[in-house]
Amino acid sequence: GDQVEQSPSALSLHEGTGSALRCNFTTTMRAVQWFRKNSRGSLINLFYLASGTKENGRLKSAFDSKERYSTLHIRDAQLEDSGTYFCAAGRGLSGKLTFGEGTQVTVIS
Amino acid sequence: GGIITQTPKFLIGQEGQKLTLKCQQNFNHDTMYWYRQDSGKGLRLIYYSITENDLQKGDLSEGYDASREKKSSFSLTVTSAQKNEMAVFLCASSIGGEEVFFGKGTRLTVV
Known part of the structure; x- marks a missing residue:
């Protein structure tokens, strides 16, 4: 079936620095979403992309359907950015999502 | 905006028991989903x-x-809870293939 390979599985960042998370897809995906799981276990929507790039504050995401990947960049990391980040992508119009296994991000002071 | 409400938040069941989880959304979305998340x-x-x-x-x-x-x-x-099963069940909704939104989850523990 469809697979989403998310990397890295864990990431430590010093406050004020930045890094990137990446998801590779085994097939052509129609759209991608990025989520952050907060301390209470809720999935917070970060981005929905059908193509191109989007930016929101210190987060920026890109999606290339043809090259089968998506990235999430964090810049100027803050302590509240800590959490588990998931990418998820779908092929069809049903909205079914295949999830990556998550990236555990820890921001340290 | 809208909200997805899942009940109960926590569910403890016994092995072999039939357990029902409920989800309501007021987005007026046509498509709804159930996902399971296991730790890690x-x-x-x-x-x-x-x-x-x-x-x-x-x-x-x-x-x-x-x-x-x-x-x-x-x-x-x-349909039949498995002993020592622990997972979070997440309900979600969307309009067709557009952005998917999730509820806060039901945490299941089977004893």
Whole structure:
């Protein structure tokens, strides 16, 4: 079936620095979403992309359907950015999502 | 905006018990989903429904039933709870293939 390979599985960042998370897809995906799981276990929507790039504050995401990947960049990391980040992508119009296994991000002071 | 409400938040069941989880959404979305999350893993799709009374199996449907009683509600039944099972069940909704929104989850523990 469809697979989403998310990397890295864990990431430590010093406050004020930045890094990137990446998801590779085994097939052509129609759209991608990025989520952050907060301390209470809720999935917070970060981005929905059908193509191109989007930016929101210190987060920026890109999606290339043809090259089968998506990235999430964090810049100027803050302590509240800590959490588990998931990418998820779908092929069809049903909205079914295949999830990556998550990236555990820890921001340290 | 809207909200997805899942009940109960916590569910403790006994081995072999039939357990039902409920989900309501007020987005007026046509499609609803049930996902399961195991510790340290991504979410896996159990069932989804594209309209009232529709049901489609996901990758993990064995051991579960679902029911889309009306557009705003989608329930999931664990047909026979497995001992030591622990997982979070997440309900979600969307308009077709557009952005998917999730509820806060039901945490299941089977003793």
